[in-house]
Amino acid sequence: MIKDKIEKxxxxxxxxxxxxxxxxxxxxxxxxxxxxxxxSSKGIMYQFEYTVKNQVKHRNxxxxxxxxxxxxxLENYFTQCMVYGTESDYHINCYGDKVKAKTMAxxxxxxxxxxNKKKRYILNEDEHIDFLVYLGVMTKDGKVVNSKYNKFRxxxxxxxxxxxxxxxxxxxxxxxxxxxxxxxxxxxFALYYYVVKILNMQAEITGLDLKEEVIDYCNKVARELGxxxxxxxxxNIKDYSRTQDVDMVIMLHACDNATDEGIVQSLKFNAKIIIxxxxxxxxxxxxxxxxxxxxxxxxxxxxxxxxxxATDSLRAQILKALGFDVTVMxxxxxxxxxxxxxxxxxxxxxxxxTEYEKYEKFRDFLNLDPYIERRMREENIL
Numbered sequence: 001m002i003k004d005k006i007e008k009x010x011x012x013x014x015x016x017x018x019x020x021x022x023x024x025x026x027x028x029x030x031x032x033x034x035x036x037x038x039x040s041s042k043g044i045m046y047q048f049e050y051t052v053k054n055q056v057k058h059r060n061x062x063x064x065x066x067x068x069x070x071x072x073x074l075e076n077y078f079t080q081c082m083v084y085g086t087e088s089d090y091h092i093n094c095y096g097d098k099v100k101a102k103t104m105a106x107x108x109x110x111x112x113x114x115x116n117k118k119k120r121y122i123l124n125e126d127e128h129i130d131f132l133v134y135l136g137v138m139t140k141d142g143k144v145v146n147s148k149y150n151k152f153r154x155x156x157x158x159x160x161x162x163x164x165x166x167x168x169x170x171x172x173x174x175x176x177x178x179x180x181x182x183x184x185x186x187x188x189f190a191l192y193y194y195v196v197k198i199l200n201m202q203a204e205i206t207g208l209d210l211k212e213e214v215i216d217y218c219n220k221v222a223r224e225l226g227x228x229x230x231x232x233x234x235x236n237i238k239d240y241s242r243t244q245d246v247d248m249v250i251m252l253h254a255c256d257n258a259t260d261e262g263i264v265q266s267l268k269f270n271a272k273i274i275i276x277x278x279x280x281x282x283x284x285x286x287x288x289x290x291x292x293x294x295x296x297x298x299x300x301x302x303x304x305x306x307x308x309x310a311t312d313s314l315r316a317q318i319l320k321a322l323g324f325d326v327t328v329m330x331x332x333x334x335x336x337x338x339x340x341x342x343x344x345x346x347x348x349x350x351x352x353x354t355e356y357e358k359y360e361k362f363r364d365f366l367n368l369d370p371y372i373e374r375r376m377r378e379e380n381i382l
Contacts, residue, residue, distance in 0.1 A: 182207030321356035
């Protein structure tokens with residue numbers, strides 16, 4: 001992919017980008033795209049200016065999508081990209097999958113308000129971060145390995161998602177955090193490093209996964225790094241048990257009903273905060289039924305998207321009914337898929353009848369029998 005080949009040229013403060021030279025036969029209404037950064041209430045944004053004959057059109061793009069958007073333009077329409085940065089300028093030529101770049105001295109030194117690109121990350125480059133070095137993401141002198149830069153960005157986006165929640169938790173005792181479906185645990189190690197090494201807080205963090213060899217390896221890494229209050233256990237989410245309550249439960253990409261199990265377990269453990277990034281929401285595909293939605297449901301791909309949204313909507317709504325303050329936001333994970341929804345639920349008051357009636361009305365409108373509701377009733381949560 002072109003993205004993997006050009007990403008390294010954007011690891012600096014960007015002043016301006018000019019994309020030009022239409023590919024032969026490319027069907028594109030604009031002849032050039034000029035990109036400039038600006039500050040907004042959301043942070044750094046980029047304004048894309050599309051030249052269409054004697055007019056220009058504008059579109060604003062968030063910082064994390066910059067390289068993705070430029071990659072699409074170069075893959076489909078243009079062959080040249082001029083990158084002006086505060087450290088270097090690059091003249092990039094793309095022909096098919098081939099990318100050639102000429103490096104030149106920076107000609108523009110000022111971007112926007114002294115913005116320092118490296119400081120926007122929670123984990124910075126040019127710093128020795130022990131777990132990233134051990135896991136092969138970073139060299140000993142703090143340089144991110146080119147082939148691992150997507151992973152580095154993913155880890156930072158994850159910490160940006162987690163940070164506001166950590167700020168809400170007690171500071172006067174060790175935090176108790178569980179990560180369901182931790183996999184190879186890049187993100188679990190990142191969470192431990194952030195809480196214990198950066199924030200200087202105490203925390204007892206447990207990662208759970210089904211693969212024994214992965215769990216053995218993660219425990220070995222934790223021991224060798226001296227992460228004494230980080231442990232990994234083998235097991236499935238439904239059967240996981242503990243005697244102590246938890247402060248926060250995290251589950252990223254727990255497939256289909258595994259997310260529901262994680263939410264149910266979180267409630268059993270009286271979790272103060274639940275963060276879920278669901279995936280593979282297939283449960284409702286065969287259940288959903290409403291003749292008024294036939295224009296959507298007759299097409300498989302649209303039906304799949306509809307049921308995925310319905311799944312996460314009902315998860316969020318039932319948590320609201322249980323008294324949680326719920327936010328559904330966009331979580332960006334650069335390595336696997338461009339966009340995912342994250343559900344963050346913060347424990348608040350008790351059962352809310354009005355919110356539960358909204359849940360019931362939407363459930364019945366789609367003729368659904370949600371697994372999460374059945375499990376909550378089995379556990380006497382509802």
